[in-house]
Amino acid sequence: MTPADTSRITIAGAGLAGSLLALLLAQRGYSVQLMERNPDPRLAGPHSGRSINLALAERGRHALRQAGVLAAVDRFTLPMRGRMMHSEWGELTAQSYGASEDEVIWSTHRADLNLLLLNAAEATGQVELRFDHKIERIDWAQQTLHFSTQPSLPFEVLLAADGAGSAVRRAMDAAAPLGVREELLDHGYLELTIPASDGGEFALDPEALHIWPRGGFMMIALPNSDRSFTGTLFLARHGDSSFERLQDWTHQQDFFWLHFRDAMDKLPRLQADFLEHPVGILGTVRCHRWYHGQQALLLGDAAHAIVPFHGQGMNAAFEDCLALARLLEDRSQSWERIFQTFQAERKEQANAIADMALENYAIMRAAVRDPVFLLRKKLEHELERRHGERFVPRYSLVMFHRGPYADAYRRGEIQSEILDLLLAGAGSLEEVDFTLAERLIAERLEPLPAPPD
Numbered sequence: 001m002t003p004a005d006t007s008r009i010t011i012a013g014a015g016l017a018g019s020l021l022a023l024l025l026a027q028r029g030y031s032v033q034l035m036e037r038n039p040d041p042r043l044a045g046p047h048s049g050r051s052i053n054l055a056l057a058e059r060g061r062h063a064l065r066q067a068g069v070l071a072a073v074d075r076f077t078l079p080m081r082g083r084m085m086h087s088e089w090g091e092l093t094a095q096s097y098g099a100s101e102d103e104v105i106w107s108t109h110r111a112d113l114n115l116l117l118l119n120a121a122e123a124t125g126q127v128e129l130r131f132d133h134k135i136e137r138i139d140w141a142q143q144t145l146h147f148s149t150q151p152s153l154p155f156e157v158l159l160a161a162d163g164a165g166s167a168v169r170r171a172m173d174a175a176a177p178l179g180v181r182e183e184l185l186d187h188g189y190l191e192l193t194i195p196a197s198d199g200g201e202f203a204l205d206p207e208a209l210h211i212w213p214r215g216g217f218m219m220i221a222l223p224n225s226d227r228s229f230t231g232t233l234f235l236a237r238h239g240d241s242s243f244e245r246l247q248d249w250t251h252q253q254d255f256f257w258l259h260f261r262d263a264m265d266k267l268p269r270l271q272a273d274f275l276e277h278p279v280g281i282l283g284t285v286r287c288h289r290w291y292h293g294q295q296a297l298l299l300g301d302a303a304h305a306i307v308p309f310h311g312q313g314m315n316a317a318f319e320d321c322l323a324l325a326r327l328l329e330d331r332s333q334s335w336e337r338i339f340q341t342f343q344a345e346r347k348e349q350a351n352a353i354a355d356m357a358l359e360n361y362a363i364m365r366a367a368v369r370d371p372v373f374l375l376r377k378k379l380e381h382e383l384e385r386r387h388g389e390r391f392v393p394r395y396s397l398v399m400f401h402r403g404p405y406a407d408a409y410r411r412g413e414i415q416s417e418i419l420d421l422l423l424a425g426a427g428s429l430e431e432v433d434f435t436l437a438e439r440l441i442a443e444r445l446e447p448l449p450a451p452p453d
Helices: 016-027 058-066 110-123 167-175 249-259 261-266 270-276 313-327 335-365 371-387 394-399 405-423 434-444
Strands: 009-012 032-035 054-056 078-080 082-086 092-096 105-108 127-130 135-139 144-147 157-160 180-194 208-213 218-223 229-236 280-287 296-298
Touching (some): 009 016, 016 032, 016 058, 054 058, 054 313, 058 313, 078 218, 110 127, 180 270, 180 335, 208 335, 218 335, 249 261, 249 270, 313 335, 335 394, 335 405, 371 405, 371 434
Parallel strands (some): 009 157, 157 296
Antiparallel strands (some): 078 105, 082 092, 180 229, 180 280, 208 218, 218 229
8 A cells, every 4th residue: 555545644643753644644634633632722721740841952852844834833932042051050051052142942831832734734734633531452354453542543554753652652562562662760850840030030040051061960941932931850769869759848848959049939839830730750761663564654653762961862753754755745655665764764763862861861960060171172062163064062962953863973983982082182272283183084084965945
């Protein structure tokens, strides 16, 4: 069967990836049925546990640009030009993200973005939305979806964007093992609220992603368009400094006074946040195979969930959506061939960003406090200024460029070796041998390829 033989595509999951995919496919003339296990968020409000602010980088912005909605999205995004580090003693240290002023990442609210994409998809007239459809079982022989509270429905082809706990992935794996690895992190997260000041202004610098790095754990805060901040505490689930030790207000308050004293006056809802917000689970999902014959395909978190420490979960999922939509512009190939091509294009990239996200947690919670790290970042930016056609920091390659994640990972490894050589014995930029730097970069790094279309 080919897309030309298909009257309607079913998408499981009406979150960010599912909604964008539905929009992109509708714009290409496909009829889409978009199913979601939760109630319509436009009526019931966003469901709990998924309201962490998101970092929208160039990869995600490009996908939204291609879908024609970026201008609308930018009405509620805020630019973050760098990190603002908060020490244990309340000292502030700003670290720019990029080498130029236009290299910023954008704070966006998950619920607002989801609503915009749902409305845009529905407005095409090609997308049927079905909420409160929780998949319980899939009959692959009869190509039928069975739900917990709704009548069963047939499907022709099923695209699964139903998140890290994907019901479709479980059903696919039961029918023919996918080689799924679920790697839970021993840290969890708790969402916190930093409201606007009494005067209605931002309580912190609104053009920064704020980080309180404390070695084994950290807190971050991202700005919102209503001048509040969404904070998140990342902490071990068990052990000496852990969520299991913060079971009452006395311990919670003592912990924050000890580690985040400068933020206490900005967290008036701290006790309520501990009572009302569940501790979230963090983990990585990897699958050896992403598709089931010509019937179903996994994408986004359903195929490759990652931890949030590089701000790329949404951006990688949006890249998936755009890649699949482009493959579906050719309706002559079989679904299975399309699925195979999609997996071949995206799987290596998904594994690379999963690894980089895990590595970035150690950087965010600890390394950013190290003077050697700060010198390393200064040298990276200086080398990019001098040799930007070949040397671009790995972080910038991920956040501000759209080349393959795997290439960013490989180039990053080479660049790290170069930095090690240049910083051996150097305590400042003035002590770096830039003649050696020029030779090493010319020898070890190919020129960066042109940006993809």
